[in-house]
Amino acid sequence: MSILQYTNREAPFSIFGSRIGARPNGIALNFVDDSLYAGTGHYGSARVKDATTPANNYYGHPFGLLTYTSPTVKMLRGSNGLYRYQRHNLFLNSDAPVTQSLTGILANATYQVLVTGSGTVTLTNAGSGVASAGSPVSFTASSGTLTCTVAGGPTTVQVVRTPVEAGYVAAAGVKRLGLPFEWDEYGNLLGILCEDQRVNIALWGSDLTNAVWVKTNVTAAKTATGITGVANSATTLTATAANGTVLQSVTAGSTQRITYCWIKRRTGTGTVEMTQDNGSTWAAVTVTSSWARVAIAAATLANPILGLRIGTSGDAVDVGFFQHVTGIDFTTSPIETFALSATRTGDNISLLATAFPTSATAMTMGGQFETSKLNSSSPRAMEILAATTANAAYFVVAAANTTFNVTDTTVQAALTHDPYAAGGLRTVGRIRIRE
Structure with missing residues (x-):
């Protein structure tokens, strides 16, 4: 054979x-x-x-x-050239919808509920609103459980994390993920991207206005359009004096680790540097007017303090998906974080x-x-x-x-x-x- x-x-x-x-x-x-x-x-x-x-x-x-086993939804570059979560459906038995409560919803993450056919789905707990055919509901989750109350017999229901690659995925008794297809920035399909499990321990990776990021001679505003193409999904950092810094302290044992983020220049031409050892080592990164992933060399250390330094007063950069991943010396796909570290499970x-x-x-x-x-x-x-x-x-x-x-x-x-x-x-x- x-x-x-x-x-x-x-x-x-x-x-x-x-x-x-x-x-x-x-x-x-x-x-x-x-x-x-x-x-x-x-x-x-x-x-x-x-x-x-x-x-x-x-x-x-x-x-x-x-058979594709991966309990977490992964973000990859989508068919429109922007980063998207892979096709998926968190609603169980989606072709025969019944009222249910979905656990594992991530607080502060964004979701959408889509319905076909007659009937409605009323959302409570993590989200609110009434979804019907042609009228999806988008929300930012406020808790870890979403209750979906079904009425009137809709044909299908889909609950997705957003932004998402378009396409319906039918789920049975467990949530269903489409294969992890990845495209390039021009919309050419590259294939499927299989990755091992990784954990991003840098918190609030796209919202550097959060207090976990200590700003010195830098202002932060979450008003930038990020690598997903979504407005206000990334942070603009502006230096108010030379060598302004934004730093986050992480408690973690000694191991190999790498720090990277997606970044683009908004104004200025001065240096932009990255650290993961509280500035004992600053490494210059190349920043252009287009979004790009930049990283510094992996290092083995404990309790890292990581962040960015902008060399020239008045210079500004947009930053998203700041990541600090342990146990490896190479970059991986984006892992979105909020108040807690986030795990992207391995693709099987x-x-x-x-x-x-x-x-x-x-x-x-x-x-x-x-x-x-x-x-x-x-x-x-x-x-x-x-x-x-x-x-x-x-x-x-x-x-x-x-x-x-x-x-x-x-x-x-x-x-x-x-x-x-x-x-x-x-x-x-x-x-x-x-x-």
Whole structure:
């Protein structure tokens, strides 16, 4: 049989024809095309051919094949080039709506409730208002529980954290997250971004007017339009004297840590610097008139004091999603914080072996993916997981090389990957794996 995980952009029939070919069995996944192919009536990014079990035959969106486990909603760059939360739905059994109370709502975060069909949803506790078809309700959560009282039999209900990538996601007995698709700033689909769990312990990362940020010769106003394109979602810092600072003290044990934020220049041309050791070390960061993520080198220390310094009086910058993440030395996707630190859980995307043809004696597996710097000794990019890890097949991606490992109880064969020649593929997207 043939197993293929493939991300090059080609026509769907080209992918499935050339990669699975005349083989009676195979699977192909393409994560860089999320559009409906004209004339086919299908999304062309996933295909299963199974001559033995025809019920497994599949042609559609990968979401219909994959199991995606991630309890928290993640922010990525959306299809409009701005940062958005991935498609999701926090309302349970959303195609058969009934009154329910949703826990795990984050106080101070923004949400929206959308309804289709007749009927209404009345909000109490964390939010208020009455949502109906064509009249969604947006609110800033005041507590951790949202009660949704359903009346009149609406067709669907969707509760989302905002801003969100547009698209309805049907939820069953648990909340449902769409795959973590990511686009570039021009609206080109890059693929899915898989990340390990991370915790941002810098509080009020986009609201530097909060008292946890101590301002010295700096004024702060939460009046800037941030990387999400939402008005008043980021903070403008203006120096009232040379070398004005804004600092936050964090209580945490000694470990490796990295500090970064999204920043753009509003006025002036003077220096802007960042610290995570109370100014014992100031590192200059490059700030332009466009939003960009800037970081300083990771360091190992305890109880960091982190923040920014603006060198010239009168200079101003816009800042959002200030992050301080422990245990790594590279940046990750935005993690929004308010009064408490916030955890973005790891992405776990899998495919049950019962959904596609398998063979105990013959198999071809290929894949194309991109990794950023990884923090594990043997991170898996793709894996066929057996009953035990002693009987698995997986790609291991490390800084020096990539190997394909096949394990049978006590014997492991490690094969160096067969690299594609530079420019040999018309690649515009891929699976992206980050620790």
